[in-house]
Amino acid sequence: MKEFFGLLKGGNKPSLLAAIVNSFIGLLKMVAYLLTGNIAMFAEMMHSFGDAANQLFVFIGSALSKKAPTSRFPNGFGRVVNLVCLGAVIIVGILSYEAIKEGIHHLFHPAETTGLAIILSVLGIGVVLELFVFYKAAKEVLHEAGVEGKGLGVFTKSVTHLKQAKPATKLVFMEDFVATSGGVLAMIAVLIAHFTSFVQAEGIASIIIGLMMFYVVGRVFLENARGAIGETDDEMRVHISRIIMKDEHVRDIKMLHVVKEGESLHVDAKIEVDQTISIAEADDIRDRLKLLIYAQKGVSDVLISFDEDNLKTDWQPL
Structure with a gap:
């Protein structure tokens, strides 16, 4: 057990930060969804909880991958992080499906929701926190690529050098990019549904958020499948x-x-x-x-x- 906790100290820090922040955001969104029944909030809640679980697994996997080789495993544990990422995307895939399913249901059975102030407040807090984690992940991408960046240049340069980042950092970067943009999309959909008669906007937002999550699932799966097999650099x-x-x-x-x-x-x-x-x-x-x-x-x-x-x-x- 002492060795396990010692390995955790070497885990991917952006993953741990993202897991903690997304857990907090997920709880906020869950409370808001239970109070308002808003479908876009439901999609965002699933997204945040999925990201939190995913990033926690990735943090643990990145830590275990640094374990020294043993007589039983002489090649070391470097591929553990890839295997953990492959397992983690299953969770995100399931939650993506739920978000899309609920969005489709809302399209055919639209219902008005109340609590606009609660919804926008929670989504706004979520976007700010996700943007903070996204910025930290972008900084880590540049650090791992050996590149300097300041201000908004951190975001643009991190996209350019994303291939040079570690698998865990890439995952956090992509997930928080989708989470931040998904939060903004959900806010727009809520405002449209509230001020117009187009209440289906929230269902459409839920579907789009689910599809963005599926995109991350596909990217992460393919990249870590190559890593688990062993890919030439x-x-x-x-x-x-x-x-x-x-x-x-x-x-x-x-x-x-x-x-x-x-x-x-x-x-x-x-x-x-x-x-x-x-x-x-x-x-x-x-x-x-x-x-x-x-x-x-x-x-x-x-x-x-x-x-x-x-x-x-x-x-x-x-």
Whole structure:
């Protein structure tokens, strides 16, 4: 148990913050829904509770993924975060379905709701809090990408560098973007339904919010399915190949794999060197290259083997 709590300290902080904030928002929306019966509020309530559960699982998964390899699991636990994310999207998928189903029901059986002040107050608080978490997630995206950003530039730059963020951070970013925009959409729908005769607007908003949630489910599922299987990081593969080829004793690269597992990169390379070098010299080359490759962001495991130079170029960078 002590080890478990120790691992939690290394969990993805934006995920934990988002889980806490969304739990609070979900409770507020639940109270507002019970008082008003507003269908757009119901969709937002489901959205917030789904995000909270999802982000809590992701936080725990990101923490467990940092557990050191054991004799039973020598390859480590890097892919745990991907597996947890795959499980978490099931919850969001179910809640998305409920939001869409209730929205469709409201289209065919529209009903006026009361408590406009309560609804707008709760949705407004939710949007402000979601925007705060969204900003924190955007900042974390830039931090993980090694990019600086200030003011509104944080949002625009984070979208550009989202691919470089860790799986857990990407999930929080996408969920809170949808949550913030969904809250604004729900407020607009409530105002339309209140001041016009078009009460179906709330049902339409509920359906759109549910569909946005499904979009996040699809994106997160595909990305983490690739991570769970083990996906080549082409950008880092090219970068590491350049590091290897800069060594004066390396003649060519016979094989180079850079596989992304969870938040970690595993590097496996076979390099060609002059057949006349000694074992001690080859060992020095290995140590020198490992030191450089381990210094690269996200690299957790490096395996380097040697082959004699076949006097022709095999390595073709992407």
